[in-house]
Amino acid sequence: MTWRDKAACRDTDPELFFAFADTADERTAKAICWGHCPVRESCLEEALAAGIDAGIWGGLTEDERRGLRRRRTEAAA
Numbered sequence: 001m002t003w004r005d006k007a008a009c010r011d012t013d014p015e016l017f018f019a020f021a022d023t024a025d026e027r028t029a030k031a032i033c034w035g036h037c038p039v040r041e042s043c044l045e046e047a048l049a050a051g052i053d054a055g056i057w058g059g060l061t062e063d064e065r066r067g068l069r070r071r072r073t074e075a076a077a
């Protein structure tokens, strides 16, 4: 069993997390992540470690993950 087995998005339409028709879709996806996903941290860290740059992972968009990665790199320097 991995963190993916506990993902709140497991039974939702992946399109919601990867193809944003509008900002309402993005907000809905993020609400699932931040509202009741028990593995949000694991999801986010995997996306950051793997450099995944598409879709919402761990409640953050691609741009937000890029920003977080940059801030962590700057803080470590």
Ligand code: SF4
Binding pocket: 007, 008, 009, 010, 017, 032, 033, 034, 037, 038, 039, 040, 041, 043, 044, 056, 057, 058, 059
């Ligand atoms: S944090 Fe969001 S994208 Fe990641 S597993 Fe949970 S619901 Fe899915």
